[in-house]
Amino acid sequence: MSKSKKKDASSKWVYNLRSRFIVFDGPDGSGKSTQFRRLSEFVHDNGIETCEVREPGGSSIGEKIREILLDPANDEMVLRCEMLLYMASRAQLAEECIKPSMMDGQLILVDRFISSTLAYQGAAGGLDPSDIMAVGEFALQDVWPDLTVIFDVDELTAQHRLVGKSKRKKHLETTQMSLFSDRMELKGADYHRNVRQGFLDQAEANPDKYLVIDATKKEEVVWKNFITQLKKRVETW
Numbered sequence: 001m002s003k004s005k006k007k008d009a010s011s012k013w014v015y016n017l018r019s020r021f022i023v024f025d026g027p028d029g030s031g032k033s034t035q036f037r038r039l040s041e042f043v044h045d046n047g048i049e050t051c052e053v054r055e056p057g058g059s060s061i062g063e064k065i066r067e068i069l070l071d072p073a074n075d076e077m078v079l080r081c082e083m084l085l086y087m088a089s090r091a092q093l094a095e096e097c098i099k100p101s102m103m104d105g106q107l108i109l110v111d112r113f114i115s116s117t118l119a120y121q122g123a124a125g126g127l128d129p130s131d132i133m134a135v136g137e138f139a140l141q142d143v144w145p146d147l148t149v150i151f152d153v154d155e156l157t158a159q160h161r162l163v164g165k166s167k168r169k170k171h172l173e174t175t176q177m178s179l180f181s182d183r184m185e186l187k188g189a190d191y192h193r194n195v196r197q198g199f200l201d202q203a204e205a206n207p208d209k210y211l212v213i214d215a216t217k218k219e220e221v222v223w224k225n226f227i228t229q230l231k232k233r234v235e236t237w
């Protein structure tokens with residue numbers, strides 16, 4: 001078999017990704033955005049069009065909400081306000097970007113989604129997950145992910161990565177806010193430990209809709225494991 005035919009046969013599963021919705025999630029510094037970019041490149045090489053957005057943000061209104069949420073100056077923000085703002089950004093994103101792109105046959109790749117609200121404002125913040133889901137159902141209507149991939153990493157590894165990332169950012173960006181950690185990253189170690197556990201608990205409770213990837217390994221190793229696990233899952237769709 002020629003090399004190109006071999007590639008066609010081995011990547012046939014990729015076509016099952018059309019009109020699907022995949023979320024990348026995990027603790028800050030887990031490396032999810034790195035793997036997001038790698039999957040994007042991989043599917044484009046295989047001729048799949050994508051809609052790629054981040055949360056909070058992804059729409060012009062959502063990006064304004066993001067600024068409010070992550071600005072360390074807003075330290076008086078109460079938990080219910082925080083949760084509703086994340087969800088408001090998500091409602092706009094679902095209607096403005098996700099729904100139309102799905103109808104268009106694109107693969108939807110989202111950096112964070114309601115899984116983050118359940119982990120941060122729920123497991124770590126203390127809000128009842130059933131309240132979050134009730135607001136989520138109102139905000140999202142019928143726009144729910146087919147798969148949420150959790151990039152799991154311990155706190156220490158994540159912290160080292162974030163320090164490295166912010167050092168590089170200092171050379172690249174000029175805004176004052178980019179020089180410092182955002183409001184959520186500034187929360188303490190206990191909070192971030194509960195965030196991680198919150199993600200793992202969601203995955204354990206919903207194995208059909210979640211995938212957990214060990215993100216502590218080198219980038220290339222994480223990628224190989226991720227694409228192998230994703231292929232297995234997508235072949236069942």
Ligand SMILES: Nc1ncnc2c1ncn2[C@@H]1O[C@H](COP(=O)(O)OP(=O)(O)OP(=O)(O)O)[C@@H](O)[C@H]1O
Nearest residue numbers: 027028029030031032033034161165217218219222
């Ligand atoms: N497997 C890895 N091993 C070591 N470093 C990594 C790995 N994956 C990503 N990094 C580096 O760690 C930093 C954080 O990665 P990335 O931005 O992908 O994480 P993230 O989880 O999306 O972060 P955030 O939640 O803060 O947006 C980056 O500097 C990136 O180059």
Ligand SMILES: Cc1cn([C@H]2C[C@H](O)[C@@H](COP(=O)(O)O)O2)c(=O)[nH]c1=O
Nearest residue numbers: 028055056086112113116117120184185
């Ligand atoms: C969607 C969502 C996000 N968060 C937190 C998680 C991060 O600390 C920031 C987003 O920053 P990133 O650089 O894009 O990862 O917000 C949250 O607490 N709740 C949510 O629903």
